[in-house]
Amino acid sequence: MRQRVLRLLDSGQTISSVSRQTGVSRATVRQWRDHPDRPPSRTASCPRCQEIPQPPTPGDVYAYLLGLYLGDGCISAVGDPAKQVWSLRIMCADAWPGLQEECVQALTVIRPGNKVRRLPRQGCTEINCFSKHWPHLFPQHGPGKKHERRISLESWQREIVEANPGSLARGLFHSDGCRSNNRVRREFGGRSQWYEYPRYLFVNESRDILTLCEETLDMLGVAWSRPKPNTVSVARREAVERLDEFVGPKH
Ligand SMILES: [Zn+2]
Missing domain, CATH: 1.10.10 (Arc Repressor Mutant, subunit A)
Structure with missing residues (x-):
């Protein structure tokens, strides 16, 4: 460039x-x-700003960060928008210190030249990193809320996701999903009993991001359903076991 x-x-x-x-x-x-x-300087370390733009590496870390960004992250201008410096912010619940650490690591690997900050907020921690290159790395960035605009992946992002669907699923479920125990009551011969089984839910208001989550689960061979317009559920036992290989309980 x-x-x-x-x-x-x-x-x-x-x-x-x-x-x-x-x-x-x-x-x-x-x-x-x-x-x-x-x-x-740092410009050269942006793979999208090379003379021939390259995909960011490593692909699994990028796919994970893409999942965090699409799920619950946001990119906004720092100070004067003319300066073109952007902050990628991801809110992480304080209940899951392991996830915070993984988020910090992913940011550090994808933008090694930029500082990663942890800012305490009420009940959660904002993790942010400033860079001029976030809109190049996440071209889904745009004005307004994600669910009010179209979200589609560029071809180079699709290639990364197809090679690393488990990492994208991990990012999506870490940011906007959960793995929880579902309690159901079943009747057997006049006796009722409570059963508990683990299931995953991914809740998001963007139709495009929900579809991306479903396509990613398809790539992993994980059965899913859409019990509510804004929720993807993975509840079948073998599907939960399969997704556990990539996501697992929050930690
Ligand atoms: Zn760039």
């Missing part, structure tokens, strides 16, 4: 025009023009 920017500047184009064509902020274009020999 840096080389492309420098080539366009060499051809006589203005900073604004180069910025418009490449999506690189004017400040960065100016910086690259004024310091062409300065080693590429």
